[in-house]
Structures are given as C-alpha cells and as structure tokens.
Amino acid sequence: MDNISIPVRRIDFDEKIAGKAKYTQDLHFEHMLYAKTLRSEFPCAKINSIEIPEIPKGYFIVDSKDIPHKNIVPIVYDDQPFFAEDKVNYVGEPILLVVGPDKTIILNILKNIKVNYTVLKPILNIKESEKLNKICAEYEITKGDFDSAVKNYSYIVEDEFNTGYQEHIYLETQSMIGHYDGDCVTVYGSMQCPYFIHNSLKQALNYSDDAIRVVQLPTGGAFGGKEEYPSLIGVHAALASIKAKKPVQLVFDRQEDIICSTKRHPSIINIKSYINDENIIVAREINIKIDAGAYAGLSNVVLQRIAFASSGAYNIPNLKIHAVAFFTNNIVTGAFRGFGGCQAIFAIEMHMENIANKLNMDSLELKNKYFLKKGDSSSTSGLFNYDIKLNQIAERIEQMSLYNKKREKFKENTEKLQGIGISIIMHGCGFTGNGEKSVIHTKARLKKNKDNTIEIYTAAAEMGQGVLTTLRKIVATTLDIPIENIKINYPDTLICPDSGPTVASRTIMIVGKLLKDIAEEMKKRWAEEEFEIIKEYKYPQNLSWDNDNLKGNANPEYSWGANAVEVEIDPITYESTIKGIWAVYDIGNAIDERIAKGQIEGGIIQGLGYGKLEVLQVKDGFIQQCNLTNYIIPSSTDFPKIESELISNPFDEGPFGARGMGELTIVGAAPAYALAVQNALNKKISRIPVTQEYIMELMNDKN
Amino acid sequence: MIKTKINFKLNGEEKIIYVDPLKRLIDILRDDFKLTGTKEGCGEGECGACSVLINNKLVNSCLVTSSLIEGKEIITIEGYSKTEKFNILKNSFEETGSVQCGFCTPGMILASEYLLSNNSHPKEEEIREALEGNLCRCTGYNAIVDAVMKASITGDGLW
Numbered sequence A: 001m002d003n004i005s006i007p008v009r010r011i012d013f014d015e016k017i018a019g020k021a022k023y024t025q026d027l028h029f030e031h032m033l034y035a036k037t038l039r040s041e042f043p044c045a046k047i048n049s050i051e052i053p054e055i056p057k058g059y060f061i062v063d064s065k066d067i068p069h070k071n072i073v074p075i076v077y078d079d080q081p082f083f084a085e086d087k088v089n090y091v092g093e094p095i096l097l098v099v100g101p102d103k104t105i106i107l108n109i110l111k112n113i114k115v116n117y118t119v120l121k122p123i124l125n126i127k128e129s130e131k132l133n134k135i136c137a138e139y140e141i142t143k144g145d146f147d148s149a150v151k152n153y154s155y156i157v158e159d160e161f162n163t164g165y166q167e168h169i170y171l172e173t174q175s176m177i178g179h180y181d182g183d184c185v186t187v188y189g190s191m192q193c194p195y196f197i198h199n200s201l202k203q204a205l206n207y208s209d210d211a212i213r214v215v216q217l218p219t220g221g222a223f224g225g226k227e228e229y230p231s232l233i234g235v236h237a238a239l240a241s242i243k244a245k246k247p248v249q250l251v252f253d254r255q256e257d258i259i260c261s262t263k264r265h266p267s268i269i270n271i272k273s274y275i276n277d278e279n280i281i282v283a284r285e286i287n288i289k290i291d292a293g294a295y296a297g298l299s300n301v302v303l304q305r306i307a308f309a310s311s312g313a314y315n316i317p318n319l320k321i322h323a324v325a326f327f328t329n330n331i332v333t334g335a336f337r338g339f340g341g342c343q344a345i346f347a348i349e350m351h352m353e354n355i356a357n358k359l360n361m362d363s364l365e366l367k368n369k370y371f372l373k374k375g376d377s378s379s380t381s382g383l384f385n386y387d388i389k390l391n392q393i394a395e396r397i398e399q400m401s402l403y404n405k406k407r408e409k410f411k412e413n414t415e416k417l418q419g420i421g422i423s424i425i426m427h428g429c430g431f432t433g434n435g436e437k438s439v440i441h442t443k444a445r446l447k448k449n450k451d452n453t454i455e456i457y458t459a460a461a462e463m464g465q466g467v468l469t470t471l472r473k474i475v476a477t478t479l480d481i482p483i484e485n486i487k488i489n490y491p492d493t494l495i496c497p498d499s500g501p502t503v504a505s506r507t508i509m510i511v512g513k514l515l516k517d518i519a520e521e522m523k524k525r526w527a528e529e530e531f532e533i534i535k536e537y538k539y540p541q542n543l544s545w546d547n548d549n550l551k552g553n554a555n556p557e558y559s560w561g562a563n564a565v566e567v568e569i570d571p572i573t574y575e576s577t578i579k580g581i582w583a584v585y586d587i588g589n590a591i592d593e594r595i596a597k598g599q600i601e602g603g604i605i606q607g608l609g610y611g612k613l614e615v616l617q618v619k620d621g622f623i624q625q626c627n628l629t630n631y632i633i634p635s636s637t638d639f640p641k642i643e644s645e646l647i648s649n650p651f652d653e654g655p656f657g658a659r660g661m662g663e664l665t666i667v668g669a670a671p672a673y674a675l676a677v678q679n680a681l682n683k684k685i686s687r688i689p690v691t692q693e694y695i696m697e698l699m700n701d702k703n
Numbered sequence B: 001m002i003k004t005k006i007n008f009k010l011n012g013e014e015k016i017i018y019v020d021p022l023k024r025l026i027d028i029l030r031d032d033f034k035l036t037g038t039k040e041g042c043g044e045g046e047c048g049a050c051s052v053l054i055n056n057k058l059v060n061s062c063l064v065t066s067s068l069i070e071g072k073e074i075i076t077i078e079g080y081s082k083t084e085k086f087n088i089l090k091n092s093f094e095e096t097g098s099v100q101c102g103f104c105t106p107g108m109i110l111a112s113e114y115l116l117s118n119n120s121h122p123k124e125e126e127i128r129e130a131l132e133g134n135l136c137r138c139t140g141y142n143a144i145v146d147a148v149m150k151a152s153i154t155g156d157g158l159w
Helices: A014-017 A104-112 A126-132 A146-151 A194-205 A229-244 A254-260 A298-311 A341-359 A363-370 A391-402 A405-412 A434-437 A469-477 A507-524 A592-614 A669-681 A691-698 B025-032 B082-095 B105-118 B124-130 B143-156
Strands: A033-039 A045-051 A061-064 A094-100 A114-119 A135-143 A156-163 A175-180 A185-189 A210-215 A248-251 A267-275 A281-293 A316-328 A419-430 A444-447 A452-456 A486-488 A531-536 A557-569 A576-586 A642-646 B003-008 B014-021 B049-053 B055-061 B071-077
Touching: A014 A267, A014 B082, A014 B105, A033 A229, A033 A254, A061 A229, A094 A104, A094 A229, A094 B025, A126 A316, A135 A298, A146 A185, A146 A281, A146 A316, A146 A341, A156 A363, A156 A391, A156 B124, A175 B049, A194 A210, A194 A229, A229 A248, A267 A341, A298 A316, A298 A341, A298 A419, A341 A363, A341 A419, A341 A576, A341 A669, A341 B014, A363 A419, A363 B049, A391 A405, A391 A419, A391 A557, A391 A642, A405 A669, A419 A576, A419 A669, A444 A691, A452 A469, A452 A507, A469 A486, A469 A507, A507 B049, A531 B124, A531 B143, A557 A669, A557 B025, A576 A592, A576 A669, A576 B071, A592 A642, A592 A669, A592 B143, A669 A691, B014 B025, B049 B105, B055 B105, B071 B124, B082 B105, B105 B124
Parallel strands: A033 A248, A185 A210, A281 A316, A452 A486, A576 A642, B003 B071
Antiparallel strands: A033 A094, A045 A114, A061 A094, A135 A316, A156 A267, A175 A185, A175 A248, A267 A281, A419 A557, A444 A452, A444 A531, A557 A576, B003 B014, B049 B055, B049 B071
C-alpha cells in the first residue's frame, strides 16, 4: 500500500452487513441458562433481610455469598461491590441474580423475592454532598504565579456553567455470557477492555491466570459505556455459570441498561478570568464540581481530564484550577467518549465568547491571540513538543463556514433569529498522567507463519471504530504485503497479550505504534520462516509526569480541531434548526480516511445530541428518562450533513504520523451549537442541553 | 399454555408453527428459526434494529405478536441478503462507510429497501424521513443517507 490513508474494505464489513455477525445476544451455547438481576429500589437503604421463595429445580440464586474471594470491583478505589450485601447506595444497584432455563419463570421468581429495607436519607446532588463533605476526589492545579498575577487585574469576567448527564445508548445493550467448564471460566461479551474483566474475575474468584479467559464478541457500540461497567457484569455472568455449571447469558433490556449503567458526569464549572487594563487575560481561576454518583468508578480520572482541559486550547500563563468529584446516591457516572473533555470544552468556549463580547471584539480574534503553540506549556506546565496548527485550523473553519460574514449578516437581519458559533477543540490522546508510562504495560504480539501470513494479537476491542481494520493496515503497510495476508480477530485473553484498554483515544497512537515497531523488526527478519515477536510499548523520552503535584505532560500528545454550527430559531415554537455543520481536525495523519470520517460524523452527531437533545434527569435518585421514548438521541432527520476536513500534521511518535481521534470528534459540537444559539438570541447560554424549552425560557426572560 | 397454529411465509418458504399467540415475532425469528440478524435494541419499537418486512412493509418485529403474522410473508436480513438489490445496497454501504458497530445495519438495510421499493429515486429529505425510525449511534447517519442515494443511482431500474 502506498498511501495508508486510502480507504480499504473493513474486515468486519461482510458479516455485519448481512446480519451474520454474532453479537452476545445471538450466541447460543448448548444447555445455556439466562440470568436476570434483582436491583435496589432505593437510592440509599439498609438491607435487613431478603426473603426468597422456593426455587424450582434447575434455577439458582447468585449473590455476594457466591463470591469466593473479594466482593469489590477493581477500578481505581476499592469501594464498589459486585453484589450489594447489607446496604444499597443507588437505584439499580445489583443485589442478586436469578438464573435458569426459562425467562418467564425467572421473572416470576424475581417478582416474588422480597427485600426488606430500612430506607436511609440519600444524598441527591452535588450541593447536598458538598455540605456533608462527601468528597470522592479533589485536585488542585496551579500554573505560573497566580497570586501575583491577580494583583494587577482591572476587571474579572466570571461565568458558571452546568452540564447534564448523557447516556451512551450503544445500540446493543450490555451483554455477557459466562461459560465454566470445570477448569476454566470464560466470559464472552460486549466490551472495550478484556483485561479489565480479566482482572475483575481474578479479584472475585482468586483463580489462576490460566483458569480465566475473556473473549470479546462483536460489540454493538460502546462509547466508554463498555469500559469499566462490564467488569461488574462479566463477574456476574461468570459466578452464575460456576454455580449452575452451565453457560449463562446475561443480556440487559434497554430500560435496565439506562437505569443502571454508567453515565457522563454532570458538572458545575465556574471560570473567572482576570483581565488587565490592556485587555489581556493575565490569570484564570477555575472551579469544577462533578457528581460521581454512589461509587468512585473512574470519577477521579474523569475529573483530572476536565481539570487539565478546563482552560481549553489557550495559553494563559497563570492558572488556579480546583476540581472536586462528589459522592451522591445517584447513578454511578463513568467513562463516556470525551471523558471530561465535553464538559471542559463547553465551559471554556462559552466563557471565551463572553470575554470577547465584554471586550467588544470577535471571539475568533480573541481566541487567536491565546492559541497554544509549540513550546508553550499546558495547564499542568507540560511542554507542547510538537507543532500545533490552531491558526490554520481556525482560518480553515472560518473559510468553510463563512463565519465572519455570517456573524455580521445575522446581526443585521432582525427578521430571522440566526446564529453561528465556532468552538476550538483540543483533546489529549492516550492515558492521562502515568497511565501510558508506568500503569499500563502495553504489549502486542505479531506472528509470522510459513506461508508468509501474519497474525496480530492485541487486546484492542472492535466496537465499531474500525480498529481491526486500521491495525491490520498499519502492519500490512509496514511490512509492505497485501492486507489479505494479515489475520486479526476480536481479542481473546488466552492468546492476546494485554495491550491495555481500548479507551482514551489511545489505540492507534500507542498500540498502533507498537505494532509498527514490531512489524519493522519482523521485516528485518523476514527471511526466517516462522517466528513471533512480543514487545512492550516504549514511552517517548521527551515526556515527564509528576503524579503527586500533577505537573508535566498530562497526556502523551494532543489532537486539535474546530467546529462551526449555524442555527435558525423559530420565534413562535422556540425550535432551533441546525442549518450547517463544519469541522476541521488535526489528527496527524489518518490511517484510513473513511474510518476517520466515520468517527468525525458519529462523534459530532453524538456531541450535538449532548448539546441539544439528550435530557436525562435524576429526581430523588431515580432516573426520569428510562427508555428511548423519552431519552431522545439524534435520528436521521435531526441534523444536516457535515462538511469536514483534515489538516495534515504528521506526528513523529505516532504510526504513519497518526494521533488519537475517537474522542476529539465529540467535544466541540455542543459548544459550537450553544454559541450559535447564544449569538442568535443575544442571550447567555449557561447550561447544556440547549433544548427548545430552555430556548423558550431564555426568550421569555426579558432581562 | 395455549399454543396456536400459525401459517406464514418466511424468506420465501412456507412455515407452520405452534406458538403462544402473544409471542413476539422477534423471538420467533431469533429463538425458533435462529435468524439472529434481526437484533433487539430496545424492545419497544423505538430503535428499528429489529426491522423486518411483513408483506413488503417495514415493521418493528418486537411489536408484532405471532397471531398477527398468520398468512403473511416475512422477509428478514437473511432472506433479503440473497437478492440482487441487497448487493447494490451492500456496495453502497461499503463505499460510504455506513457500517461501524453493525448492530443497526440489518434494520437499516431493510428500511432502505422499503424506501426504495416505494420511491426508487428519493431526495435527501425523503431518505432521512424514511430512516427516522432506525437509530444509529455510530455513523451520525450521513454515510447511510449517501449510501441509499448511491444505491438509487447504481440500482436504477431494479426498484
């Protein structure tokens, strides 16, 4: 292959298009049983006793007593049980499973189980948690000399923003199959991180490594929702299978999935910019609060990402960032594409616009003055080692969307409520902090066969993002052999080394780079008939991280971009219609332009859903939108076509110049849309989603 | 449980089954006939992953009970994928990058067939309207809209 970016047929295309791909719900082992979960009905309650009716033969109850080792999900903090024992901390928390051959009988058994609770007072929101000081994680980041800098300001621009929950709505709900054969327990399922589940099984069962196996099946979307959550239910399916001595399938229905799976963190972000008499932003103070829900999960890592990104793609010399994640008795929040970036970029982009308005200048012009460039330092004082082409990105998005002309035109035209907004985007690729350096020891294996075919073994999960195809392409191109000669399959821990979780926009840049290095070595030894190479990823030497003080390169590298959205608002119905969407990204170099475009379009639409449509409220600990009838995600009629471009800026440390992109594509959509509405109405937007109801509220507010 | 005798045509073949009259068509297809190309995404007729054609009409099979299929002709992705029209759609879905996770894909293909069989040269808005009942969380729909448009051109005369 000459140019790696030229699209190829996806390896999983043929079986998916014909409906032949076997997802977890499609797999049927002989004598397979089904499992259904009994869940907490209260946000906070003591379990006094559980009355279980007589169970017919062939049916089983599986609960915490069936866990031979630790009843704690290994994520970051040891706080979340696989099954609740004497207390429940959120609505939907798993208590036990009913397992058996007939789904109707299972439901009947569930109905007749009586849990006797003593209901306790729940913590329902960030405010209540703050009063009780229920802190899950807290970080403080400073850059430059904040205290001296704020001595010389002439005025402050201050804003506070609220962002809501978002539910992933992967089309395939959470699904697992446990399969115990007497020696080894295998978990098959829909997942992003086979080794997270492997570790969880080890923690729950205390089995040896070779008695635990995790196999990813075709996965119907994930978006972060199948990052840490499957660790919980992978163990459930395994425990059920071990007890029943038969394969057990655990598939969530949609309502159950929405009620109990993780969500994007709601946030409150306060930003104060200190501006001197020459209208220069000299310092910035940012306060971030997020709702972690009942257990820590990945909240501390998400919180770090929000904090690191909270000053956006701008070089502000003096920063003080304070970020807190609070425990509540709400649904556990966790990984979701963007991983804190969505909240951070929304807040900072709105804030920059508000500063520009205050200074009576155009926001793009203001932003331009502060764009990060090579040699600048990040919010964590890490050096940006590579070219940052934000000027070029901004120029291109302006040309494509005709932003300047439209802003003028829309201001003059008072007959129609039209607006256009631009967001400037950055997103860290790869794990934050020490992740890539010392926590994950990314390993991959390549095998050369006698017939000159190559086998790729990594833990990279295919969830629709095309990773089986792009990794295959990287190896084929490096070895300069036909792509058909490269074999790759869904990960199976029995044969695939741990290349880390498939998250954090890291796979191409980290695992892809490692595979390229291995393939290069293989190329040198090509004359050997049959051999294999296993290697570990080498962290670039020009990066450093001090985890105690949160100083240094918070991410190995960043990707960049800009989005523009144009809206028209109907003054009678308050409906906002998106008239145009433009996007420019710098992902280094695309491994496959068509797959990259798929990420761009899917990410932007999911981001517009977050910014415009997707309302998920929790009242007294109960989620109010529990199905697809009232939790509204974008359909084909909601948004128009997207005009997008990639800027070429090959990254030396990435394979074929590639950097991460999966999350970059979602973070800028909501602020671009919110800014378009703000500009159309000439009213400050302070929260997302910007729904029709919120627009009505703004238009009826005469202040 | 009372079982009812149901006669129907499935992917061109006559079938007789004895089932609970309230059993959902999606379960009959997936459990009794092992036709797992029809996916369950929500179980309440919102997502379209379980779309099938009943007498050439696009229907969510999770909302149809067995008693309603008596005498009807049902086409699932397994049957449709043997047709020439499928190949046209397959190629256009490939060229535009319309398949990511693939879970909505069988339903999308059948929704596209239903549109094209009623409107062989649809405009963009007509395609968007026709696919409105089929949710996709990966692609953002644009690739799929382009794919249907492309199929209507390359498959000119077929529909």
